[in-house]
Amino acid sequence: MAAANIKEVARHAGVSLGTVSNVLNRPDTVAPATRQRVLDAISELGYVRNDSARQLRAGHSRTVAIVVLDVANPFFTDVVRGAEQVVEEAGAMLVVCNSGEDSARERRHLDLLEEQRVRGVLITPVGHGPQPNLDKLIDRGIPVVLVDRGSGRASRCSVAVDDVLGGRLAMDHLLDQGHHRIAYLGGPFSIAQVADRHAGAAAALDDRGGADLRVATTSSLTVAAGRRGAEDLLALPARQRPTAVFCANDLIALGVLQEVTARGLRVPADLAIVGYDDIEFAGAAAVPLSSVRQPREQLGRTAAQLLLEEASAGEKHRHRHVVFQPELVVRRSSDQPRRTRR
Amino acid sequence: MAAANIKEVARHAGVSLGTVSNVLNRPDTVAPATRQRVLDAISELGYVRNDSARQLRAGHSRTVAIVVLDVANPFFTDVVRGAEQVVEEAGAMLVVCNSGEDSARERRHLDLLEEQRVRGVLITPVGHGPQPNLDKLIDRGIPVVLVDRGSGRASRCSVAVDDVLGGRLAMDHLLDQGHHRIAYLGGPFSIAQVADRHAGAAAALDDRGGADLRVATTSSLTVAAGRRGAEDLLALPARQRPTAVFCANDLIALGVLQEVTARGLRVPADLAIVGYDDIEFAGAAAVPLSSVRQPREQLGRTAAQLLLEEASAGEKHRHRHVVFQPELVVRRSSDQPRRTRR
């Protein structure tokens, strides 16, 4: 069966083309009898709207895109779920694109999305420099909301969790636990979250002093990268080896935990670990993981709301920047009798 | 800047509309000098192709959709990554839709995708009854590939892992370990994987005898559902309580592990656990989880390949059904000195 179009439906129902369109879009403006005839024709022919034509006419599509750094990262999957709720409620469709922390792929996705004239884009950009591609979208009138990236830019909305504060919370906690040699493990620093969390940790240390913060960078935010990072840390001579590590996210932390455990060392006695994101698996880890919790689904919901608002308000929209507060969840991986450590 | 269209570009470059189109689609058919003039006009005006118009003309889009049961499930995220590779290589775009194990949402997604005339659909359907929506897509000529669902249906391709075999492997292993009271935890049974894995386990038991298989159903395949399922199992009187549990997936298994640990019981001594999927977190769990491993990314890759093949081969395409073999990975959660248990 070839795809029937609106014209065939019209012929079949003995009405004009515009009437069919009215049945579809403003059913109450057409007489009940006619409407029924059209509906019958529709179901008889198995007619399905052609969205391309619709979009062409409308000038934009009804889909909203979210571009995440990593589809397999539980942080983002929860953000996606939050955004999904809101977007679907509004009768639109959410499509998920994966940049894989690769700015070339990000660019390709954005180009494609622009060609598709999507209704709007939620994005956690890969870098934190200027973003010509995003600006291009905005120029074209496509609303963009930055997710988990608090840019002060006035040209777009953003939702974020205060990563600097999160870094502070984690660091304060480790200092409270009496650690003096602490490592920050994460990367690449081109990812804003990685840099901000580190900045918070460094600031906390500046305020209180009396400890050492070593930075070890990873090439990505994955379990495997965490394992490799841990190898490096553990290879240090005992006097330099940190007694605690603050990881840029939970995947890294789980990697560290795996590596440490594999070598027969104990957590937190030999190495205390604090992660970030408090993903579902953090509590189920070999040693339950301390972590900085973020309101992930809410982040997604709020982002989607801002986007839809902007999309419908048009010119008179005022950009907003929403910042949520993170919260430290202390579990076994960093919790031990208070004493000074050397 | 309003979106410039092909006509303006043509005027700007002093050529006709068709020539611009040729520059875009068949650059070698237009004289170098003209081509350059057009390209200059394009970049000067910031012209971006309008994909809706393109699609309208072409009759179909260049996007491929994948509809998964749960975006937050690591199994699917890996399948998505595999499919992504192949689809992007082919210059198309993969969009991810989440049915959330809800057939109403699945239906809405499929309707929307049909309206969009997507190039093809990869899907793990919610139920395993007849699927009128899928048939509708196929009637319309949109290729559909079933993922992780080995339907013998001749009308579509499929890729799957032999879940019955996986269930056997798990069960055989537990029997080898000397367990006599075993539970199968998972649900809903309307999900084919849940039913098949159970069938495999039951078949293995039939073959060997000498043990009891209790089925406990959950409402979904999540960590939370696993915890609730474990509560029920642990509430049984000691004589009936199973000594081992085979879980329909790793999320369930992690939930069980959490609940068991929270009550101060030991794994595997008090309760052995075998999961399914071997997700990245399984090895990092409190007690490293035994699990049935599936070639997840490859599943995605193969599915995408079949889809693209069908999309381009058209009529003369022969449907294929690819089945991969799972593999049991034994870790601490089910590994213990062999002895008979009562």
Place this chain on the structure above:
DNA sequence: CCGGCTGGATGAAACGTTTTAGGCGCTATA
């Protein structure tokens, strides 16, 4: 000098909607 060929460009049709201006037959009002 003519016919045919070729590389390069053109113009118009077509894809399937939505929307807008208007038409037609009624009824209610002045």
Place this chain on the structure above:
DNA sequence: TATAGCGCCTAAAACGTTTCATCCAGCCGG
């Protein structure tokens, strides 16, 4: 009786591409 208003419907234009049938100029062989 004219007029306005209303309910219902129609016809046609427009959205931005791609493609296909032409066309034109130049060139070659005869």
